[in-house]
Amino acid sequence: MAAIRGKDTKPEMIVRKGLWSRGFRYRLNHKRLPGHPDLVLRKYRTCIFVNGCFWHGHNVTESQMSDVRGKKDDVIESSECCKIPKTNREFWVAKIRRNKERDKEEQRKLAAMGWHCITVWECELTPKKREETLESIAFTLNHIWLQDHGISPQPQITRITQIGQMEEESENYLKAAEEEI
Secondary structure, three states: OOOOOOOOOHHHHHHHHHHHHOOOOOEEOOOOOOOOOOEEEHHHOEEEEEEOHHHHOOOOEEEEEEOOOOOEEEEEEOOOOOOOOOOOHHHHHHHHHHHHHHHHHHHHHHHHOOOEEEEEEHHHHOOOOHHHHHHHHHHHHHHHHHHHOOOOOOOEEEEEEEOOEEEEEEOOOOOOOOOOO
16 A cells, blocks of 8 residues: 555646636645645635545445344445455455544544635546536635625725714615616
């Protein structure tokens, strides 16, 4: 497993190139944040994790089964994009479970620090789904920015009427799609 890369993977490079071409700027593998997110967009207070489906157990179903002795064992069932090997199955089930628990804990820590987390799965970056996924990420980032900066549809205008007194008034702005009357 030492040959498995954690940085500059093909799915990560796809997301990086897609975001860069859409005008998003980011930092890579920020060491001071929990989990060392793959991409950190400070302007949007957002961390993006690009996860491999196998290593992080995408769409696997976990259930508990009891054997004849009444001992409960956790069982993980394979999914379309995450096939659990049949050899040395206990090792892989434990490893995937640890990875999933660690991912949840890191995202909880980041949320407590005020960061938004986006997880992009390897199977969402296939050529058929790639553009849709990248557009979805861009939409989410823009939505986060608008929420954080409190942009409202009709801004409040403050004007000074007399010395020291302010009055708030909302003006009706024309929207781009409406005709002028």
